[in-house]
Structure formats: structure tokens, C-alpha cells
Amino acid sequence: MNCAITLGEKLPEVIIGPFDTDALQGYADVSGDMNPLHLDETLAQSIGFSAPPVHGMKILAAFEPMLKNWRSELKIIALSGKFVQPILRGESVKLTGKVLRVSETEIFVRLFAHGPQRLPAIIGEARLRPQTEPSA
Amino acid sequence: MQNDKQHLSLGPLRLQVDPTRAKTYALETGGDGLSTPLTYPAVWLAEPSLLEVIQDLCRSQDVIPVHESQSFFYSLELALGETYDLYVLLKRETDPSRLIIEARINTTTNKLVAKIETILRLVPHDILKVKA
Known part of the structure; x- marks a missing residue:
């Protein structure tokens, strides 16, 4: 099964956003993350942002549908990300991924979320496995 | 519940x-x-008993939590409607403040x-104001 996936394979890029105030409020409502930094324009500006930053989790979570759309026959067993730079309200985000390791039982994908800045907003990784692992 | 200066479970x-x-x-x-x-499970970070501690x-330290990293490692899938037990260990680090x-x-x-790790950078309010 994994032979169909090649080392270095790039996942189809996905663009998400831009996220408006309602989108940030929507994520805050469902997640319970009411950190005012994401919702209060004045607070965000008082600490140097031109607009409130989008919840990092809202962006990290978007990698799951991206990975599922790429290979629905695989299950994701791990997803992680380091939040490097904020994505601000009104900015679009490009999600990309590249296969860095392939074995019979597991695929490792490096993930990036890029906003308008040069540095990535998120550097992440995912590990995927076949739905049914091969017998020993 | 077990509690000491740097750890809280x-x-x-x-x-x-x-x-x-x-x-949703x-x-x-x-x-x-x-x-x-x-x-x-990120929504469970907002559970009152956990959120209050954070x-x-x-x-008490006049800091703002900034989400630094997040990870999820699954052994089994979470089923819709199913009930689970969440065990949490909070670890305070001072250098850097996290x-x-x-x-x-x-x-x-x-x-x-599943195992989950959330790292929050604790940024002094004053530093953020100075940056502005």
C-alpha cells in the first residue's frame, strides 16, 4: 500500500482563510478558547499586532482534512505543530506538506502553514498508518 | 489531586x-x-477545573499565555458521543517561562x-506592552 506513496511526494496545497471576526468568534465559541488576544482588536493592537491573531489551533486543525483528502485510506495517528508566527485576521494561509519518511507501517509528513510572512506560521508533522496494518 | 511547587496533576x-x-x-x-x-480534545483545555488553574x-504572575506548540498522539480513535477520562499533568518551567x-x-x-501535549509560553504583560 505504501509503495504508492513516494519519498518527497508533495501533498496538494490548500488555501484557507482569510478569517474574519465572525470566524475567530466561531472558533472561540466552539473551542472555549476565549483568550481576548484573538477577539479584542484594541488588546491586539496594544501589543503590536495590526489585527487580532487567528487561534493557532484553528489552523493546525485544518491539516486533518488536508491529510484525509490526500489519502483517505490512511489514518492519522499523530499530528503536532509548533506555532512560529501569528496569522492575523484577514490573512490567508497556505497549507503544504511533504512526505519525509515511508515504511511498510508508517508515513511521516512534514507540514507547513504559511501566511504572508516569509517564515512559516506553523511547522508541523503528521504520522499516518494504513487502516489495517500488515500482518507480521 | 497531587500538588507541589512545579507540578499539578x-x-x-x-x-x-x-x-x-x-x-461544529x-x-x-x-x-x-x-x-x-x-x-x-483542545476544547477540553477550556474545562473549568483546568482553565481556572491556568x-x-x-x-498571579501577570503573564499572558501564548500557545507555543501542540501535539496529539492517538492509540485509538475518539468516538462521537463516547465518554472518556482525562488525566492532566501541568508542569511549570521557568527558563524559558512556560x-x-x-x-x-x-x-x-x-x-x-491518546496523549496530548500543550506548551504555553508565559509572556510577561510588561514585555508585550514595551514591544508595542
Whole structure:
């Protein structure tokens, strides 16, 4: 099964956003993350942002549908990300991924979320496995 | 509950994957809402007993929590409508100033479902104001 996936394979890029105030409020409502930094324009500006930053989790979570759309026959067993730079309200985000390791039982994908800045907003990784692992 | 200066453990907190909330969460994050999102346990960070600890710490030290990293490692899938036990270990680090939240999700029969790690950088309010 994994032979169909090649080392270095790039996942189809996905663009998400831009996220408006309602989108940030929507994520805050469902997640319970009411950190005012994401919702209060004045607070965000008082600490140097031109607009409130989008919840990092809202962006990290978007990698799951991206990975599922790429290979629905695989299950994701791990997803992680380091939040490097904020994505601000009104900015679009490009999600990309590249296969860095392939074995019979597991695929490792490096993930990036890029906003308008040069540095990535998120550097992440995912590990995927076949739905049914091969017998020993 | 076990408590010392640098570590605090909470739990088990018995929590349910609310199907309506899970679907809304999925739709808010680009999913189809047909299964529990991998990142759904992030909503459990807002559980009052856990959130209060984080908020109290931040208030007492005049810091703002900034999400630095997040990870999810699954052994089993989270099922919609199912109930789980959440065990949390909060670890305070001072250099750099961070709060590390390690959580473990078990079935109610004590089988491991997932491990989660949340790292919050604790940034002094004053530093943020100086930057502005």
C-alpha cells in the first residue's frame, strides 16, 4: 500500500482563510478558547499586532482534512505543530506538506502553514498508518 | 489531586465527545463533521477545573499565555458521543517561562486512547506592552 506513496511526494496545497471576526468568534465559541488576544482588536493592537491573531489551533486543525483528502485510506495517528508566527485576521494561509519518511507501517509528513510572512506560521508533522496494518 | 511547587496533576475528568460540538468544531476547522476531529480534545483545555488553574497562574504572575506548540498522539480513535477520562499533568518551567500541559485520554475502562501535549509560553504583560 505504501509503495504508492513516494519519498518527497508533495501533498496538494490548500488555501484557507482569510478569517474574519465572525470566524475567530466561531472558533472561540466552539473551542472555549476565549483568550481576548484573538477577539479584542484594541488588546491586539496594544501589543503590536495590526489585527487580532487567528487561534493557532484553528489552523493546525485544518491539516486533518488536508491529510484525509490526500489519502483517505490512511489514518492519522499523530499530528503536532509548533506555532512560529501569528496569522492575523484577514490573512490567508497556505497549507503544504511533504512526505519525509515511508515504511511498510508508517508515513511521516512534514507540514507547513504559511501566511504572508516569509517564515512559516506553523511547522508541523503528521504520522499516518494504513487502516489495517500488515500482518507480521 | 497531587500538588507541589512545579507540578499539578488533575483528574480523572470524565468528559464526553459531544456530537454536536464535535461537528461544529469540525466545520469550523475545515472538516466534514462526520467523525471526531483529531484536535477536538483542545476544547477540553477550556474545562473549568483546568482553565481556572491556568488563569489563576497567569493572573498571579501577570503573564499572558501564548500557545507555543501542540501535539496529539492517538492509540485509538475518539468516538462521537463516547465518554472518556482525562488525566492532566501541568508542569511549570521557568527558563524559558512556560506551562507544559500533558494530558492522557483513557477509556472509562482505563485503555489509552491518546496523549496530548500543550506548551504555553508565559509572556510577561510588561514585555508585550514595551514591544508595542
